[in-house]
Amino acid sequence: MNEHDPLKELIGTLRPDGFTADAYERRRSADLARAMRSPHEPHRLWRFSMPKRGRPLLALAGTAVAGLAAAVIVVPQVISDGSPANGASARGAVAAPGSTANPAASDPAATPRAANGRAVLLAAAKVAAKEPLGEGAYWYSRVRTSRLITDLPVIDAEFEALRKEYFAKLDDPDADRAEVEALKKRYLAAVAEARRRQRDVPFTAGLQEVTETWRSMRGDKDREVSGQDVKVTFASRADEAKWRELGSPRLDDGRRPKTWEGRPKTFPSMSNQGLTWADLRELPTDKQRLKDRLRSLYEVSQAKAAGRDLTRYLWDTGADLLVAPITPGTRAALYRVLADSASGLKAQTGVQDAMGRSGIALETPGAKEDGERGGEVTHRMIFDAASGRILQIETLEKGVPIPLWRQTFEVSGYVDRLGEVA
Amino acid sequence: MDDPERRFTDLYDRHYRNVLAYALLRVGPGGAEDLASETFLVAWRRLADVPDPPLPWLLGVTRNLVRNQRFRRSRGDELVARLAELAELTGFVEGDVAERVAARQEALAVLKGMRDRDVEALILSSWYGLTPAEAAHVVGCSARTFSVRLFRARRRLTEALRPNPPFALFREQT
Numbered sequence: 217m218n219e220h221d222p223l224k225e226l227i228g229t230l231r232p233d234g235f236t237a238d239a240y241e242r243r244r245s246a247d248l249a250r251a252m253r254s255p256h257e258p259h260r261l262w263r264f265s266m267p268k269r270g271r272p273l274l275a276l277a278g279t280a281v282a283g284l285a286a287a288v289i290v291v292p293q294v295i296s297d298g299s300p301a302n303g304a305s306a307r308g309a310v311a312a313p314g315s316t317a318n319p320a321a322s323d324p325a326a327t328p329r330a331a332n333g334r335a336v337l338l339a340a341a342k343v344a345a346k347e348p349l350g351e352g353a354y355w356y357s358r359v360r361t362s363r364l365i366t367d368l369p370v371i372d373a374e375f376e377a378l379r380k381e382y383f384a385k386l387d388d389p390d391a392d393r394a395e396v397e398a399l400k401k402r403y404l405a406a407v408a409e410a411r412r413r414q415r416d417v418p419f420t421a422g423l424q425e426v427t428e429t430w431r432s433m434r435g436d437k438d439r440e441v442s443g444q445d446v447k448v449t450f451a452s453r454a455d456e457a458k459w460r461e462l463g464s465p466r467l468d469d470g471r472r473p474k475t476w477e478g479r480p481k482t483f484p485s486m487s488n489q490g491l492t493w494a495d496l497r498e499l500p501t502d503k504q505r506l507k508d509r510l511r512s513l514y515e516v517s518q519a520k521a522a523g524r525d526l527t528r529y530l531w532d533t534g535a536d537l538l539v540a541p542i543t544p545g546t547r548a549a550l551y552r553v554l555a556d557s558a559s560g561l562k563a564q565t566g567v568q569d570a571m572g573r574s575g576i577a578l579e580t581p582g583a584k585e586d587g588e589r590g591g592e593v594t595h596r597m598i599f600d601a602a603s604g605r606i607l608q609i610e611t612l613e614k615g616v617p618i619p620l621w622r623q624t625f626e627v628s629g630y631v632d633r634l635g636e637v638a
Numbered sequence: 639m640d641d642p643e644r645r646f647t648d649l650y651d652r653h654y655r656n657v658l659a660y661a662l663l664r665v666g667p668g669g670a671e672d673l674a675s676e677t678f679l680v681a682w683r684r685l686a687d688v689p690d691p692p693l694p695w696l697l698g699v700t701r702n703l704v705r706n707q708r709f710r711r712s713r714g715d716e717l718v719a720r721l722a723e724l725a726e727l728t729g730f731v732e733g734d735v736a737e738r739v740a741a742r743q744e745a746l747a748v749l750k751g752m753r754d755r756d757v758e759a760l761i762l763s764s765w766y767g768l769t770p771a772e773a774a775h776v777v778g779c780s781a782r783t784f785s786v787r788l789f790r791a792r793r794r795l796t797e798a799l800r801p802n803p804p805f806a807l808f809r810e811q812t
Binding site: 223224226227228229230231232233234235236237239240243244247248250251252379380383384400483486489518521522621623 | 641642643644645646647650651654655656658659662666667668671674675678679681682685686690721724725727728738741742744745746748749760761763764765792795796
């Protein structure tokens, strides 16, 4: 069919764009919240991607690290002590030998200073390579996620009742015509009001929550406890005051602690669904071989299908892998790969993450993608200079004091049992 | 980042309106929004299964949900009647631009009397630009069968428009 197909255009006029756009505005936040409160289980793909070559971790546990495996609590690779004050369930973080003390404490006068991105990455590679190889039945992580609130809840009970009444009348062939017309007027007025409220969120605030994950390294069940320590934070008192003026609408989407158990839940990197948790420990530790592997993963990635270039892919996938249970050798190689593509990267030393931990930040400007809200954005990762571990990953928008999206890796490391924290 | 929640949000933002438009053809306007929500709930649960492009898959999920009787089909099954009702509702929401109203009336007039599956074929290719193979996936038939339906529908439409058009395509307002 060519561009100016009159039949197509004619049928196209029947597409209910006004109706669907209106429903989209109204339903979006409730629909997203509802879906995300339930688990997602991509097990179908695993049928295809579970590698035959087996479970290298068991082999490893039996040989090289037998001594470590004998310990009751297996050397937890703690990024940093995760401030027990935050911990709904943390029963005291165990600081492992080799983990860093809180660097912020020893460096109170830290001020951000520009640095050379490539040099910073090469230095990170050096320290990362010296970290001990961890081992354990589960990879534990405690992550605080924060996102900018861009919608207000607009679907109140009154609105829903009106909508139901009106649509029921529409579906009723015997309904009185005048009554339907009157309802329609009321309904459309309510829609207009709801849309107006939804469009302008007159304050800046973020929604935070903590998720703890136990990822089984031996093919047992994973556990995820999300919706912990849910908090709304306002950019300023003035923002909070504006929220109060609106009658303090609920902003937390009704999120509360939810435990999910099952297996396997996710992929280490959503864009690379050919790469399983089991594959992570086998990733190359040599820069060139890792680069080749990433290039071939890129060819079949969803990132490529979505039109993202290799540089952006390396950044995204690199971040996914840096926070996953990869070996110190792979981590070091990954930093070297990133250093080679670092031309667009800016680096800063003396930066603090949301927990006040001091680290080195790497930044790359983000192209605004279709469907991404906001204007000029920056992707940023902060890592610990002493261990090369990632502390925080975030996307910031120019002029917006709350990050569009942020993950702070409070604690992570290997543990031996479900429910045990590193 | 490739956070699943971001990926899902993106999927929702890009395709919710398309899914709802299709749901509106299958069930009444009340049920359609719930049907679209349900479709995205399935998409979230099976996020790793969602192929690229996702739309044919999503519409296939919508159609299966209706087939599973979880959603009541209202007031008969005639698509054209449902389209007429939708045209009216949309007109109100959009503020009734006269030209669009006239074009819609004309479209409805020529679709009248056509088989539902033929109308659906026209809609899938016109609203969404799906290829015959993609559209066939949605309606659960072979690509060849779908092409035949589409051809038949287009021929009827052309005939209805050509010899003695009931309305001019984009008629002048007097």
